[in-house]
Amino acid sequence: MKLLVPERILPQQLERLQREHDVHYDATLFERADDLIESARDAAGIIVRNVTQVRGPLLEAMKDCRVVGRLGVGLDNIDMDACAKRGIKVIPAVGANALSVAEYVVTTAMMLRRRAYLGTEAVAHGLWPKLAMVQGREIAGATLGIVGFGSIGKAVAKLAGNVGMSVVAHDAKATSADGLEGVKFMSLEQLLGTSDVVTLHLPSIPATHNLFDAAMLARMKPGGILINSARGGIVDEAAVVDALKAGHLGGAAIDVFVQEPLKDTPIFHDVPNLILTPHIAGVTQDSEWRVTDLVVGEVLKFLAA
Structure with missing residues (x-):
C-alpha cells in the first residue's frame, strides 16, 4: 500500500514503514499544497505532524485513505468529523510526549x-x-x-x-x-x-x-x-x-x-x-522516539489487519 509522509520522521521509523509499504516521503511536501494533494490521491494512509492540514481539499483528494497517523497529540489540524464519517482511523501519540x-x-x-x-x-x-x-x-x-x-x-x-x-x-x-x-x-x-x-x-x-x-x-x-x-x-x-x-x-x-x-x-x-520557545515543549530525543515508535507501530498494525 502507498503511505504518504509529508513532514519529517525519524530515519529508523521511515525504514520500518518502507519495509512493508510503498512510502512517499518528502519532509517539505506540506509546504507545496498542489504537490501534496496530487501525491495523496492514491495513498492508503498519511502520517503527519501538526502542520499538514488533513481537511478540505487534501482529505477530499484522499479517496483511498484508511488511516491518519499523528506524530503528536493535538488534533486541531485534522478534520475528525470528516474522518469519522469516512471510516478513517486517526492514530495520535497519546501519552508518548x-x-x-x-x-x-x-x-x-x-x-x-x-x-x-x-x-x-x-x-x-x-x-x-x-x-x-x-x-x-x-x-x-x-x-x-x-x-x-x-x-x-x-x-x-x-x-x-x-x-x-x-x-x-x-x-x-x-x-x-x-x-x-x-x-x-x-x-x-x-x-x-x-x-x-x-x-x-x-x-x-x-x-x-x-x-x-x-x-x-x-x-x-x-x-x-x-x-x-x-x-x-x-x-x-x-x-x-x-x-x-x-x-x-x-x-x-x-x-x-x-x-x-x-x-x-x-x-x-x-x-x-x-x-x-518554538513549540518544543513536547519534543525531546526521547519523546520523539516514543511518539514515532507508537504511531508507526499502530499504523502498520491497522493496515495489516
Whole structure:
C-alpha cells in the first residue's frame, strides 16, 4: 500500500514503514499544497505532524485513505468529523510526549519563580544583578494550577508533586485525579486566585479561543506565572505582555503561538520574565522516539489487519 509522509520522521521509523509499504516521503511536501494533494490521491494512509492540514481539499483528494497517523497529540489540524464519517482511523501519540511537556512546565516554572537563570546577558557584560535576583522564590510549597487534566495534565501533576508543589486542577470533564493523590479539583475562578503557577493543557476549540484574555489574566494571583505549552490562540499574547509589564504577572512561558513560525514580533521585545520557545515543549530525543515508535507501530498494525 502507498503511505504518504509529508513532514519529517525519524530515519529508523521511515525504514520500518518502507519495509512493508510503498512510502512517499518528502519532509517539505506540506509546504507545496498542489504537490501534496496530487501525491495523496492514491495513498492508503498519511502520517503527519501538526502542520499538514488533513481537511478540505487534501482529505477530499484522499479517496483511498484508511488511516491518519499523528506524530503528536493535538488534533486541531485534522478534520475528525470528516474522518469519522469516512471510516478513517486517526492514530495520535497519546501519552508518548507527556513526560517531556511535564518537564518543560516544571523547569520553566522553576526558572521564572527563582529568577536566577535570566541574568546571563547582564553577567556576561560585567554587571552583577545579585540584589534583583535574590528576590526569587523556591518552587517547593508553591501551588500549581493545571487547566486541562488529560494525560499531559496528569504527568505534570505527578512531576510537580515530586518537587514539593501543591497541585490543584480544573477540567470541564474530569472531576477526579484518577488515582493521583493530593490533587484538588476546583472551579477555574478558584484555581486562578489560588495558584502561584498556572499551566494550560487545553485543546484548540472555539470555547478555548482567547480564553486567557486580559480579564482572565486579571483574575490570576498577583505575581503568578502563566505557562502555555498547549496551543496558540488559547492566550491573548498581547494581554500577557501587558500583564508582565504592569507587574501583575510575575512571569510567563509561551511555547505555542497564533502564528507559527513566529515572526519578529515587537510586542515581545524587552519584556521582563518572559520565556519564548518554538513549540518544543513536547519534543525531546526521547519523546520523539516514543511518539514515532507508537504511531508507526499502530499504523502498520491497522493496515495489516
